[in-house]
Amino acid sequence: MGYSIKRKRRDSYRYTAMYKDPGGVYRSAGAFPTKKRADQEWKAAETKVAESRGSHLVRGRQTFRKYTEERWLPNLAVEVTTRENYTYALYAHLMGFFEHKRMLDVYADDVRAWLRGLKDAGMSAHSRKYCKILLSTIFNCAVADEVIAVNPCASVKMEKVAPKPLPIITPEQYQQFHDALPDEQSRLLVEVAIETGVRWGELTELRPKDIDSKTRTLTVARAVVQINKKFHPTGWRFHVKDYPKNGEWRAFKIGPRLCDRINAFVTDQRIAKSDLLFAFQDEARPQKMATPTPTELGSTEPNDKGRTYQHGTMSAYTAGKCRCEHCRRTMADYRASRREQGKDDPRQARNWETDGHIPRRWFRENVIKPALAKAELDIDIRMHMLRHAHASWLLNGGADLMVVKTRLGHASITTTERYLHTLDNADQTALDAFEAVRYRSIPKQPSGNDVKRADTSTSSEEGAQQLLAQLTEIQSKLAKIVG
Missing domain, CATH: 1.10.150 (DNA polymerase; domain 1)
Known part of the structure; x- marks a missing residue:
C-alpha cells in the first residue's frame, strides 16, 4: 500500500506520493504541496498498477x-x-x-x-x-512495449496527398531513346526492362540460369539493393536478397525475339550460367554535350560590385560567382585540360565500389543522361518508367489484369489497377459513349464528307437534266427533218 512522505523545503513542506509498482518496489508519483493531494496521487498510481498500466509511469519517463x-x-x-x-x-x-x-x-x-x-x-x-x-x-x-499507454499520433489527421499521375512513355519515345544508347549491353538491358517490367534490383541480379530458353520463361528469384556500408550486414555496398520485393518468386513468358537476343548476348560475351547477365563495365563515360555560345546564354545576375558576365565563361564562374550548369561545365573543361597538360596535379578518378552489380547512379549518369541528350527527348526517362510503360502497354493491348499483376509481382491488384488510367484510348472511349447518349435526340450534323457527297450528288443531277434537254432538242430537230 502507498503512503506520503513529509519533506521540509526551506520555509514550507512538500509531500512525496509513494506507490508500489508491479515489481513490488516503491516509487515516487511526484511531490505535492499538500498531503491530501499526495494521497490522491499515490492512490491513483496504485489503481493504474492494479489495471496493469502502472509500468507506464516508470518506463514512460525515458526520453x-x-x-x-x-x-x-x-x-x-x-x-x-x-x-x-x-x-x-x-x-x-x-x-x-x-x-x-x-x-x-x-x-x-x-x-x-x-x-x-x-x-x-x-x-x-x-x-x-x-x-x-x-x-x-x-x-x-x-x-x-508498455512504455506509454496510447499512441499520440492516432488522433492527428493530415491533409490528403493526391497521387501523382504515372508518367508513361510512348513506343516512339522509347525507340528514340533505345537507338541513342551507347553499347550492346545497355540496349539489351533496357529491352529486358521494357519487355518484362522487372524492377531495377531484379534486373541487375538476373543471371542466365534464371532464363529457360526452351520454354522462354524468366524466373525472378532474387533482388539486389545498394545501401550505405554501415547498414550492410557484412559492411559492403550491395546486398543480394534470396527473394524479390514481395517475398515470392514469379515466373512468366518472354517474347521469342528477346529470348534470342539474350541467348546471343550470353554466347557472344561468354557468360557462365551463374554469372551476372549485366555486369558493371566502367568504360562508358559521359559524352561531352554541345554547349551553347556565351552570347546565346545571356548574362549573369549583377555581383556585389554590380558587374555582369556572360554565362558559360570562366569570368562568370570566378568573378560572377555563377554556378549554373554551363558555367560549371566551362570551369570543369578548363581544369580537365590543365590536368591533361600536366600543369596541375591530376585528380584521382572515382572508383565505384561494386561486386559486379551495376550501380543505379552510375548507369543514370553515364548511360541514360547522355542517351537522352543525344535523342533530344523532352521527357526525363528513368528506369522505373520502363516498368510503368510495360504495364500500361500490356493493358492497352488487351492483357488480363490478373496476368499483369502476376508479371509485375504486385502484392495487391489495386496497385495494378493504377495503370488502367494510363491507357491512350480510355478517355476517348468514355467520351464517345457519352456523346452517343447526350446527342441522340439531335439530328446529326453533316460532316465534311457528307457535304462533299451531297455536292457531288447535286452536280450529277444537274448534269443529267442538261443531257436530257439536249437529247430532247436533238429529237425535235430529227422529227422536222424526217417530216
Missing part, C-alpha cells in the same frame, strides 16, 4: 532519443533498405524536435506542432506523411 536508440532501432526487424531510410528520416526530421521529450510527455498537440514546423520549412505533403507514419510506428512499438 524519445533513449527509447529509439536503445530499444526501437536495435530490435527493428525490417529490410536493410527500410532500416536505412528510417534511420536517415529519424535523425533528419524527428530527433531534433522529440529527442529530449519524455515518452509520456508527448501529446497529440506536440505532433501537430512538429508537422506544422515541417510544413513551414517547405517539406512536401508526401514527405510529411512519410515522417508521420514513421513517428506513429515508433509510438506503436512503445505502446506494445
Whole structure:
C-alpha cells in the first residue's frame, strides 16, 4: 500500500506520493504541496498498477532519443533498405524536435506542432506523411512495449496527398531513346526492362540460369539493393536478397525475339550460367554535350560590385560567382585540360565500389543522361518508367489484369489497377459513349464528307437534266427533218 512522505523545503513542506509498482518496489508519483493531494496521487498510481498500466509511469519517463536508440532501432526487424531510410528520416526530421521529450510527455498537440514546423520549412505533403507514419510506428512499438499507454499520433489527421499521375512513355519515345544508347549491353538491358517490367534490383541480379530458353520463361528469384556500408550486414555496398520485393518468386513468358537476343548476348560475351547477365563495365563515360555560345546564354545576375558576365565563361564562374550548369561545365573543361597538360596535379578518378552489380547512379549518369541528350527527348526517362510503360502497354493491348499483376509481382491488384488510367484510348472511349447518349435526340450534323457527297450528288443531277434537254432538242430537230 502507498503512503506520503513529509519533506521540509526551506520555509514550507512538500509531500512525496509513494506507490508500489508491479515489481513490488516503491516509487515516487511526484511531490505535492499538500498531503491530501499526495494521497490522491499515490492512490491513483496504485489503481493504474492494479489495471496493469502502472509500468507506464516508470518506463514512460525515458526520453524519445533513449527509447529509439536503445530499444526501437536495435530490435527493428525490417529490410536493410527500410532500416536505412528510417534511420536517415529519424535523425533528419524527428530527433531534433522529440529527442529530449519524455515518452509520456508527448501529446497529440506536440505532433501537430512538429508537422506544422515541417510544413513551414517547405517539406512536401508526401514527405510529411512519410515522417508521420514513421513517428506513429515508433509510438506503436512503445505502446506494445508498455512504455506509454496510447499512441499520440492516432488522433492527428493530415491533409490528403493526391497521387501523382504515372508518367508513361510512348513506343516512339522509347525507340528514340533505345537507338541513342551507347553499347550492346545497355540496349539489351533496357529491352529486358521494357519487355518484362522487372524492377531495377531484379534486373541487375538476373543471371542466365534464371532464363529457360526452351520454354522462354524468366524466373525472378532474387533482388539486389545498394545501401550505405554501415547498414550492410557484412559492411559492403550491395546486398543480394534470396527473394524479390514481395517475398515470392514469379515466373512468366518472354517474347521469342528477346529470348534470342539474350541467348546471343550470353554466347557472344561468354557468360557462365551463374554469372551476372549485366555486369558493371566502367568504360562508358559521359559524352561531352554541345554547349551553347556565351552570347546565346545571356548574362549573369549583377555581383556585389554590380558587374555582369556572360554565362558559360570562366569570368562568370570566378568573378560572377555563377554556378549554373554551363558555367560549371566551362570551369570543369578548363581544369580537365590543365590536368591533361600536366600543369596541375591530376585528380584521382572515382572508383565505384561494386561486386559486379551495376550501380543505379552510375548507369543514370553515364548511360541514360547522355542517351537522352543525344535523342533530344523532352521527357526525363528513368528506369522505373520502363516498368510503368510495360504495364500500361500490356493493358492497352488487351492483357488480363490478373496476368499483369502476376508479371509485375504486385502484392495487391489495386496497385495494378493504377495503370488502367494510363491507357491512350480510355478517355476517348468514355467520351464517345457519352456523346452517343447526350446527342441522340439531335439530328446529326453533316460532316465534311457528307457535304462533299451531297455536292457531288447535286452536280450529277444537274448534269443529267442538261443531257436530257439536249437529247430532247436533238429529237425535235430529227422529227422536222424526217417530216
